[in-house]
Amino acid sequence: xxxxxxxxxxxxxxxxxxxxxxxxxxxxxxxxxxxxxxxxxxxxxxxxxxxxxxxxxxxxxxxxxxxxxxxxxxxxxxxxxxxxxxxxxxxxxxxxxxxxxxxxxxxxxxxxxxxxxxxx
Numbered sequence: 001x002x003x004x005x006x007x008x009x010x011x012x013x014x015x016x017x018x019x020x021x022x023x024x025x026x027x028x029x030x031x032x033x034x035x036x037x038x039x040x041x042x043x044x045x046x047x048x049x050x051x052x053x054x055x056x057x058x059x060x061x062x063x064x065x066x067x068x069x070x071x072x073x074x075x076x077x078x079x080x081x082x083x084x085x086x087x088x089x090x091x092x093x094x095x096x097x098x099x100x101x102x103x104x105x106x107x108x109x110x111x112x113x114x115x116x117x118x119x120x
Contacts, residue, residue, distance in 0.1 A: 011035075012047070012058040015087035015099040022086035024108045025050040030075040033058065046075070057085065057101060066103040082108045 010017075012035055033047035035058040046064055047056040057063070064075075071081050084104040091100030 011055065013053075013055045013085070013101060015089065015091070015101050017055070018085070018087040018101065020087065022084050022104065024082055024084045024110060025053060026110075027051075027078045027081050027083065030078055048078075063101070063103050066105050069105065070107050082110045084108050 027048060028051045029049040031047050031049070033045055033056070034042040035045045036042045045058040045060055048059050048063075048067075049056045059067075067078065067081075067083060070083070071078055084106075085101050086104065087099065088102045089097070089099045091098055091102075
């Protein structure tokens with residue numbers, strides 16, 4: 001099934017882009033950026049870019065805190081590290097269920113580049 005949101009353009013990875021799959025990716029870079037929400041208002045986010053992936057993940061405090069607990073709070077040390085992202089269809093924004101992307105709070109078991117490929 002293709003969620004209707006997959007037909008809308010987005011500059012960042014969304015939960016609908018993942019389907020029902022989790023994906024393990026290698027961080028390439030973390031930089032400042034903005035994500036435009038449903039209201040049309042742009043909000044500051046960290047943009048996490050990945051090796052071999054065109055779109056970044058727009059990360060807020062929950063995602064950054066999860067990665068920080070695994071790899072430390074210095075984002076300059078995150079490139080080369082691996083994370084697993086997954087769709088969470090129960091993410092709420094106010095009283096509305098909007099869905100979102102989350103990060104597994106454990107370091108993926110990836111021993112060498114190419115051992116665990118992205119699947120989405």
